Amino acid sequence: MRTIVCTLVAMAALLAGYPQAAHGQVRAKAAVTCVSAGQVLEYDCTIRLANARSGEPLSGLTVSVGADMPSMPGMHNVRPVKATEQAEKGVYQVRLELEMHGDWAVQIDLRGAVRDRVIATLRFEEKEVTDVKPSSSRRGH
Amino acid sequence: MIDIIQNTIDGVMIGSSYGLLALGFTVIFGVMRRLNLSYGPTVMIGAYFGTVLYLDFGAGLLAVAAAVVTGAVISGIYVERLCFAPMKAGAGIASMVSSFAIWMQLEQAAVLVLPRHTYPFPPLATGAALEIGSLLVRPDHVIMLVSALLLAAIVQLGFYHTRFGLGLRAVIANPIAANLIGVDVKRSVMLAFAAASAIGGVAGFLVLAVDQQVTPMFGMWATLKGLIAMMIGGLGSIPGALLGGLVLGVVEVHSHWLFGPQVRDLFAYFVLFAFLVARPGGLLGGAADVELSHRT
């Protein structure tokens, strides 16, 4: 029993502490706008991806978009869907189906030449979608 | 100086509704010694009943109030039947977790019926605020306070001056003995639950009519406020529930004025915590403990 525990601890430490080469990673930034797609709780989102430092649009990436409700992590999350790149460089389109109206953290996962994750918090209402401003009065109801 | 008085008045007004919510909690808790996490959501279901009536049928204020109370009572009995009645003695935590599961259920049901984030609710009283000297008092706040006091008085009367109340007090003191002398314990508990839900329904109606809007967050909000007020005032005490509500209301309004909404909530919780650590019985309550320990 003890050997098992020790081996597991060693494994964990190895995985955790092993210095991986820290590349000069490219960081992405995203501008997300969504509009209602006709059906209730369906939205079409346009995502503009750019290099966070140079501003250059990032194209040719595999982009998958998921969503999770910030107030209940893991409880309402939306299965990630692949976004399709549009004609304009760095612009991707995706349709999201949500479970409820309210605030959602949209998770944009990038793979390919750039590996990153960007999160945009938006408020999805019946007719429109807005950016969430921080520290609004949370009076509960 | 005027601000302090104004804020205290406002605090008392808002606090009266907290007190009512706490009252409902206290009744259930006193009789069953278990925590009902679905209390707020049942009130919210009632509120949604009322809202549907208001929006789709243009019903008047009293009809909406009746709908809110009815809805609260129906869902309250549903919770009682599913989460509390079937549990044997000693399954206090199971009841609590079960009521939590039903909380989630009710919340989702409400969102399905009315999916938007906020809905209008009929106002309690329109009209300008009354001016007494340089103090402003909103008429709807006054109605809320008066209604709350009236309801609390009715509950107190019912509890101490009716046969049913006597039976309930017997059940609270010792359920086995009460059973032996002929009190139908199960029925009393169910009726107490219904009464508590009705009280909650009235409280919810008053709060929403003052706020003039309903949101799906109302369920959790009502549960939290009622719980905090009950703990401050003292478990199982009717005047304590009201007093706790008033204290909470006053603390909230003052801290909101001084520090803003977030610190207001921080303060409310801090006051609660301080009370619990220093004086677990609350202001007026006894050392009544809960059937929540997992072995009893």
Next chain:
Amino acid sequence: MDDYLVSVLSNIGVISFVALSAYLLLLTGEISFGQQAFFAIGAYAAGVATAMWGWPLALGIAWGAAAGAACAVSLGIPTLRLRGLQFAIATLAFAEMVRILFELLRYQIEIDGEPVGPNGSDGFRSIRYIFDHNIETFDFMMLIYAMLAVTLGGFMLLERSRLGVIFRMIGEDATLASLQGIAVARYKVLAAGIAGALAAVGGGLYAHLTTYVEPRAFDVMLGVHSLAYGLIGGLGTALGPLLGVVIDVGLLESVRLFAGYRMIIFGGLVALLLIVRPRGLLDERLVHRIGRLFRNTISGTTRTGRGPR
């Protein structure tokens, strides 16, 4: 392995830590609605360590665990004389205070020309350790499960050890336990500290998994959920809370067919389950029976104990 499956399994792993945290306190007889506070503390502390101070992951999470344990002890001591509902509400009040404090916390430094750090309600973004160090999501999941396995091993050892017996004794009847000479207060604080550290480890892993935390994620719902997992899965063994998490997150995912009705069905199922099994699926009786069956099979005795066949 499909990315989505990896993320669901990682979620299960991370949430299991909070569930185990609440479970440990339940063993000592206390209901806590506040373990999410230590989850939050662990998340923020570890995030600050790796994203702002440039520490390696293991150190960051260890620091988060220490912070969680310290805060848990500072909560455990003043609440020592509280029992039952008062204790539960006190932990809830504490957790909400912590959450609101995080809503007010602003601590940012500039890295590469961008502000990084907790920013009040806006949360703490860009906890990019696994991206900056090219750690695959699958590998991170394995890390989570490796740590979970270690934790479970710890619990198994605990169940057989004197400490575990002491905890359960305190849970059964604290007065009786103290009459037996057990320093109840000390052990309760110990349990609180360990539970705090557990939840904080989960938080640290969570922060790096999602790269983004905000105070809203650490509200009462998480606290009550973590308690519920133990109740659903069973209080007889540390596998119980784990089972609870798997059922909740797993069922929630599979019942996705009933998209808008998930909670209605799930809530109803849980309520019905609790009527039939008020101490969860793997409750103490069942675990005891399984243990006995196991031992009988191994030793070859019949159930009447008449010796090898």
